[in-house]
Amino acid sequence: MLLRMKTTFLYLLLFFIVFKATAQSDSSAHTSQIRVYFGGAFPKGDFQSSDFEDTYTPFAMSGPLMQVSYAKAIGRNLYGGATLGLRINAMDLDKFAEENDELVLSKKSRPWQSVFTLADAEYRFNLTDGYFFVKGSAGAALNRSASLHVETTYGTIAQAADKNTAFAYGASTGLFANFDKFELGFETGILSTRPEFKFTDAQGRSTNYKLSMTTINLGIFGAFSF
Amino acid sequence: MKTSLLCLLALIALLLSSCHTQTDDFISKNCPGSCTVIKGTLTTDGRTKPLAGVKLEVQWHEGDMFSSIRRRKAITTTDASGNYELRFLLRDDELPSTYPDNGSFTVKAHINLENYLNCSGGNILLRTYDLKRDTTITFDYLLPQKAFVEIQANNLQAKQQDDFMWTEFLSDAPCTTVVSWYTSDTKQIIPIAANQPVIIRTTKRKSGVETVTEEVITLAPGKTFNYEYTF
Incomplete structure (x- = not known):
């Protein structure tokens, strides 16, 4: 899936560069930009773990990442702004229990979810037909852990979701091409937060644990400059 | 092929x-x-x-x-x-x-x-x-920590057909180590329990006479004790 997305993005980029010439204008005249991003978030490290030794195994799978950003020029090629983002990563229930597990009657879960509010600093490099940019972000994320409900022949395994707000940061880079006031581009980067959740086991004993929820992101965006 | x-x-x-x-x-x-x-x-x-x-x-x-x-x-x-x-x-x-x-x-x-x-x-x-x-x-x-005893047996060549000698390491540990002495093995390093008493008991029969000697040691983890016994 990752390979297919990468290929799609590369073709898109090629398309932008080839067909850009007729629509070129001087975007430096625009001082503000609103950007709408959609892409995939691919868990890394502890977040993607299916390790039996974890206190609470996340089983996070790749999922969608949506972001809306505002950026305003604050210097030559330097932009400051803010991003509101939503990231959703489902649990891989087939790793928790195989599809044909004789003990399991039913299984369901609600996904991991993070809502990001980030302050951004972006630096743009002029290209012939657009811009290459690097962006750093810092802020907060309201996180919700995944919930789990598995009915078995010997009882129910139920783990409730928990919420926690934690510091979040990101770094990304990308390219975009100008079409007068509109831009199209792609962006790749990392987004991370480390909330503390409460895990309650079948005996009712609670444990607090910190989980690094880090994803590598890859997506496309459309932008409007004014 | x-x-x-x-x-x-x-x-x-x-x-x-x-x-x-x-x-x-x-x-x-x-x-x-x-x-x-x-x-x-x-x-x-x-x-x-x-x-x-x-x-x-x-x-x-x-x-x-x-x-x-x-x-x-x-x-x-x-x-x-x-x-x-x-x-x-x-x-x-x-x-x-x-x-x-x-x-x-x-x-x-x-x-x-x-x-x-x-x-x-x-x-x-x-x-x-x-x-x-x-x-x-x-x-x-x-689960004891590990210490060591380096045991040396001397004069084993004097053993006759009905003679024997063995050394046991006894302690409150999940298992007991026993070393039977033959003419070829004269020196061994045996892991034992550290930070608790260990009895080194050697039993021998020489010319029809059986004798038992005991020594109690307590070693810090990682330390080695030299134990020598002459048949």
């Missing part, structure tokens, strides 16, 4: 290796009911000091050299007092059945085997063949 033989061996090795599987049983780890519980305390230094923060794991294993299945059932970490509780759910194929088709459960400790003395020579603390559902087993385990 050689190439064909090598290909055949490679094929056999591939077939054999593909028959050994290891799985993680998350349903068991989050036991929803009818649980089997193994609990107790893990200590060292002659049961005077709790071993905190040691990861313990239950595995079920069934098979032979050609095919096997290993299933991780539960995992926990000892608390500050050395207490632990392993709670897991037995599947139907793990219930006791008729020998030799019976699988076994083991409790394994994630320890550095260079520092701790364990009977199995590995990290297995307990092996059992007949666990049941809805059962609690209490299992306190002493």
Whole structure:
């Protein structure tokens, strides 16, 4: 899936560069930009773990990442702004229990979810037909852990979701091409937060644990400059 | 001919290796009911000091050299007092059945085997063949730190046909080490329990007369004691 997305993005980029010439204008005249991003978030490290030794195994799978950003020029090629983002990563229930597990009657879960509010600093490099940019972000994320409900022949395994707000940061880079006031581009980067959740086991004993929820992101965006 | 033989061996090795599987049983780890519980305390230094923060794991294993299945059932970490509780759910194929088709459960400790003395020579603390559902087993385990005795036997060439000599290392430890002395082995290094009394008892029969000598030592972890005995 990752390979297919990468290929799609590369073709898109090629398309932008080839067909850009007729629509070129001087975007430096625009001082503000609103950007709408959609892409995939691919868990890394502890977040993607299916390790039996974890206190609470996340089983996070790749999922969608949506972001809306505002950026305003604050210097030559330097932009400051803010991003509101939503990231959703489902649990891989087939790793928790195989599809044909004789003990399991039913299984369901609600996904991991993070809502990001980030302050951004972006630096743009002029290209012939657009811009290459690097962006750093810092802020907060309201996180919700995944919930789990598995009915078995010997009882129910139920783990409730928990919420926690934690510091979040990101770094990304990308390219975009100008079409007068509109831009199209792609962006790749990392987004991370480390909330503390409460895990309650079948005996009712609670444990607090910190989980690094880090994803590598890859997506496309459309932008409007004014 | 050689190439064909090598290909055949490679094929056999591939077939054999593909028959050994290891799985993680998350349903068991989050036991929803009818649980089997193994609990107790893990200590060292002659049961005077709790071993905190040691990861313990239950595995079920069934098979032979050609095919096997290993299933991780539960995992926990000892608390500050050395207490632990392993709670897991037995599947139907793990219930006791008729020998030799019976699988076994083991409790394994994630320890550095260079520092701790364990009977199995590995990290297995307990092996059992007949666990049941809805059962609690209490299992306190002493896991001594390791010290060493370098033993030297002299004059073994004087041994006659009816003579014998052996040396035992006795302590409150999960197992006892016995060294039988023959003419060829005159020097050995034996791991023993540290920070607790260990009796070194040597028994010999020479010319029909049997004698027993004992020496009690307590060694710090990692230390070596030199013990010499003349036949």
